[in-house]
Amino acid sequence: MALRHALLAALLDRELSGYQLTKLFDLGVSSFWHAASQQLYVELAKLEADGLLTGHEVVQQGRPNKRVFALTDAGLDELTRFTLAPTKPTSIRDDLLVKAYGAHAADPEKLAEQLDQRAAQSKAKADYLDEQLAKLRNGQPEEMYLRTAENIGPYLAGTRGRMYEREQEAWCTWAAAALRARA
Amino acid sequence: MALRHALLAALLDRELSGYQLTKLFDLGVSSFWHAASQQLYVELAKLEADGLLTGHEVVQQGRPNKRVFALTDAGLDELTRFTLAPTKPTSIRDDLLVKAYGAHAADPEKLAEQLDQRAAQSKAKADYLDEQLAKLRNGQPEEMYLRTAENIGPYLAGTRGRMYEREQEAWCTWAAAALRARA
DNA sequence: CTCCCATACTCAATTTCTTGAGTAATCATA
DNA sequence: TATGATTACTCAAGAAATTGAGTATGGGAG
Numbered sequence: 001m002a003l004r005h006a007l008l009a010a011l012l013d014r015e016l017s018g019y020q021l022t023k024l025f026d027l028g029v030s031s032f033w034h035a036a037s038q039q040l041y042v043e044l045a046k047l048e049a050d051g052l053l054t055g056h057e058v059v060q061q062g063r064p065n066k067r068v069f070a071l072t073d074a075g076l077d078e079l080t081r082f083t084l085a086p087t088k089p090t091s092i093r094d095d096l097l098v099k100a101y102g103a104h105a106a107d108p109e110k111l112a113e114q115l116d117q118r119a120a121q122s123k124a125k126a127d128y129l130d131e132q133l134a135k136l137r138n139g140q141p142e143e144m145y146l147r148t149a150e151n152i153g154p155y156l157a158g159t160r161g162r163m164y165e166r167e168q169e170a171w172c173t174w175a176a177a178a179l180r181a182r183a
Numbered sequence: 184m185a186l187r188h189a190l191l192a193a194l195l196d197r198e199l200s201g202y203q204l205t206k207l208f209d210l211g212v213s214s215f216w217h218a219a220s221q222q223l224y225v226e227l228a229k230l231e232a233d234g235l236l237t238g239h240e241v242v243q244q245g246r247p248n249k250r251v252f253a254l255t256d257a258g259l260d261e262l263t264r265f266t267l268a269p270t271k272p273t274s275i276r277d278d279l280l281v282k283a284y285g286a287h288a289a290d291p292e293k294l295a296e297q298l299d300q301r302a303a304q305s306k307a308k309a310d311y312l313d314e315q316l317a318k319l320r321n322g323q324p325e326e327m328y329l330r331t332a333e334n335i336g337p338y339l340a341g342t343r344g345r346m347y348e349r350e351q352e353a354w355c356t357w358a359a360a361a362l363r364a365r366a
Numbered sequence: 367c368t369c370c371c372a373t374a375c376t377c378a379a380t381t382t383c384t385t386g387a388g389t390a391a392t393c394a395t396a
Numbered sequence: 397t398a399t400g401a402t403t404a405c406t407c408a409a410g411a412a413a414t415t416g417a418g419t420a421t422g423g424g425a426g
Contacts, residue, residue: 032280083288084290221405224405
């Protein structure tokens with residue numbers, strides 16, 4: 001149910017089209033809530049049907065028209081309600097960790113190569129998030145930004161995403177080394 | 184599809200009943216692959232139907248009988264195949280991060296309280312994983328254990344789980360403080 | 367002048383996961 | 397002697413996610 005709310009949160013202080021949201025989810029949001037674009041469009045349609053968003057057609061020249069979505073008052077209420085409601089921890093689900101768990105059935109070098117690859121992907125993502133966070137801070141020290149910015153939500157969540165990716169990178173490197181040390 | 188493989192990996196060096204697997208998934212495995220017990224039983228039945236596991240009824244006195252599952256050769260092959268196959272990163276999906284993302288719609292103090300609560304939960308889980316990892320090491324230094332132990336899979340995966348929970352704890356504490364500093 | 371890429375989506379089958387309930391036995395506690 | 401906790405599962409409805417298409421337009425590279 002949190003995809004709905006991730007969409008609502010993404011529209012808190014701006015209007016975005018479905019396509020822009022798919023970009024946003026691919027890059028930034030995916031570090032804490034992944035969703036495929038098809039799923040986004042389905043969810044946007046439901047949110048609109050439920051009156052939590054309104055869509056407006058925007059005619060463009062030189063490219064296909066788009067529909068941009070904006071939060072309604074009901075949508076904002078729903079998001080507020082969601083942030084208050086207790087939820088149980090949703091934990092990691094990572095293929096790669098399942099592979100590590102089953103390491104005894106794996107070729108150590110092949111598994112280590114996959115870990116290296118993932119380390120590189122995580123590093124790239126962490127670097128990207130670093131840039132995004134720097135853009136949000138806009139030159140200010142973090143403390144200042146957190147105290148004064150209007151909406152710190154994306155910064156807080158983005159920080160967690162970056163931590164996750166940095167940790168993933170470190171762990172992958174460590175685990176790959178451990179596997180290789182046995183061969 | 185990784186739940187299948189998480190089950191196969193859990194049965195790599197021992198036989199376990201469905202119920203024992205639900206315990207294992209609730210406590211240890213859940214830090215990198217969460218699944219409800221109902222789902223486990225469904226998956227176990229499929230795995231048996233596919234010939235990747237065999238189930239044996241074990242008659243017990245003083246408690247209900249149970250069915251223990253063991254890997255078949257086909258199951259081991261399937262797990263090996265899985266560890267070799269490239270997979271795309273499955274990322275975090277966490278309600279709490281979505282709430283943080285939507286912080287602008289939230290009551291800061293109420294959100295901070297939820298973060299505190301989660302920090303405590305994460306700490307408890309990290310402590311539990313710490314114990315489990317110590318048990319696996321059985322007094323040896325980590326380096327030694329990783330070089331000499333038969334099956335280091337659970338240790339590798341458990342380590343990642345512990346890192347995740349420790350990071351979660353730290354982030355929750357940090358984010359709660361940031362929210363409170365604004366009030 | 368063709369092909370690929372980016373924009374901007376839609377449809378639908380299938381699988382997977384969640385949610386909520388229910389069964390049945392034994393043991394310890396009050 | 398009832399009550400709840402633990403072991404050991406099962407069933408099923410519905411929501412959500414995955415997978416794999418497909419449509420249509422315009423711009424730029426070769």
